[in-house]
Amino acid sequence: MLKIIDKYILKRYLTTxxxxxxxxxxxxxxxxVSEKVNKMIENKxxxxxxxxxxxxxIIHFANFLFPIFLFLSIIWFTSKLANKTEIIAILSSGISFTRFLRPYIVGATIVSFGALIMGFFLAPKANEVYNDFRYTYLIGGGQEEMRQSSDVFRQINDDEFIYVSNFNMISKTAFNFSLEKxxxxxxxxxxxxxxxxxNPISKDYSMFGYTKRTVGQLGDVIEKSDKKNAKFKFDLDDLTPTVYVAETLSYGDLIHFIEREKRRGNANINVYLTVLYKKYSVPVSAFILTIIAVAVSSMKRRGGMGVNLAIGILLxxxxxxxxxxFGVMAEKSTIPPIFAVWIPNIVFGILAIFLLRNAKR
Structure with missing residues (x-):
């Protein structure tokens, strides 16, 4: 009997x-498309x-909004069960509310694992393509945002600093480059x-409009060339704006990248740590939102499913x-990123416990 009910609820969970x-x-x-079609046509x-x-x-959109979709889908089908008094019948047979919750937790585990895999491997590539397209082809919002956030000034070791005004990921080209030693x-x-x-084949850089000024005691030496190839100690990622870097790296690459930037004393390290910690916090939210959704929608209300959906959308x-x-606070304030990233889960986790106890009564 229980296995049949478990399969029924789990199937409804995943299907909805x-x-x-x-x-x-x-x-x-x-x-x-409606927002970008004019810009696409204009830029051919x-x-x-x-x-x-x-x-x-599609991957970017699903990864970004999956907590809302998950929450509303559980509210939807659980409210239908409650309105048909199916939940009352299940609980009246002697099954505890905690036992009734088990297939929901199994479903949350499946969804959480999928979100984890997506965040580790699929979402970085999707974010790279998404950002590349906006910053390369879109006038207005895309390129304007790029201008506001693309200035890169980094210390690559104890003695060298680099700067670029903006960066094109598709052509692997940065503009207004400078290196100070x-x-x-x-x-x-x-x-x-x-x-x-x-240059990916020769593993070096081509500089156009090249100038090198060497400071001397008796006078500066200036070297100029229309084009000059050279190898440098910095990586291609060092030229990439903050908006690109962490979001576009797979899990393993992100770990190595953060370790390297910590050694360099990068001022943007909180931005990268925020992206890393969210890869764990977002999948955990599947369990918290599942418990809240079941607790809210398992009771048959006078207003019917509409009341449950309204409460669900609000939450x-x-x-x-x-x-x-708190994501912005993690990046911009002195609050430790790991604490700021997990605050929503902590707050809503406490809410989930409260609502679950109330639902059991």
């Missing part, structure tokens, strides 16, 4: 979540690039270039609001 996800993804695509974006963008947009507190030389391009957007607010 999948259907809601598949139902809202086309809506997200339509909205995105190739159809191949558009198709590639929207393939990865110090000896103690004194500038030893400075290299500048209008643009610098990574879902409250969770997303908390997640965004």
């Amino acid at each position: 979540f999948s259907v809601m996800l598949l139902m809202f993804i086309p809506i997200g695509i339509v909205i995105d 974006v190739p159809f191949k690039e558009i198709a590639n963008y929207y393939f990865y947009f 110090f000896k103690g507190d004194q500038l030893e030389y400075k290299i500048t270039a209008n643009r610098i391009k990574w 879902a957007f409250a969770y997303v609001f908390f997640d965004k607010i």
Whole structure:
């Protein structure tokens, strides 16, 4: 009897979540197309690039909003069970509420594992393509955002600093490049270039509009060239704006990248740590949101399913609001990133315990 009920609830859990996800993804695509179609036409974006963008947009969209979809899908089908008094019948047969919750936890485990795999391996590639497309082809919002957030100034070791004004991930080209080499507190030389391009075959950089100024005691030595190839100690990721780096790295690459940036004393380290910790916190939210959704929707209310959905939407957007607010605080404030990232789960975890106890009564 219990196995039949478990399979029934688990099937409804996964099916409703999948259907809601598949139902809202086309809506997200339509909205995105309506916002960007004029810019795509104006910039004559190739159809191949558009198709590639929207393939990865689906992954980006699903990864970004899956907590809301999961929460609302559980509210939906559990409210239907409650309205048909199926839950009352199950509990009246002697099954405890905790036992009734078991197939929901199994479903949350499956969804959480999928979210973990997506966050570790699929979402980074999707975020890379998503950001590349916006910053390369879109005027207004995309390129404007890129101008505001693309300035990169980094210390690559104890004596060398680099700067670029913006970076194109597709062409592997950075603009307004400069490298300053110090000896103690004194500038030893400075290299500048209008643009610098990574050459993946030769594993070096081509600088265009190259100038090198070497500081001497009797006078500076200036070297100029229209084009010059050179190898440097920094990696391609060092030229990449903060908005790109952490979001586009797989789990293993992100770990190594953070370790390297810690050694360099990178001022943006909290941004990278926030992305890392969210890879764990988001899958855990599947369990918390599942418990809250079941506790809220398992009671048959006078207003019917509409009341449960209204409460569910309110709680879902409250969770997303908390997640965004504390995500920004983790990046910009002195609050430890791991604490700020986990605050929404802690707060809503306490809420889940309270609602679960209330539902058991």
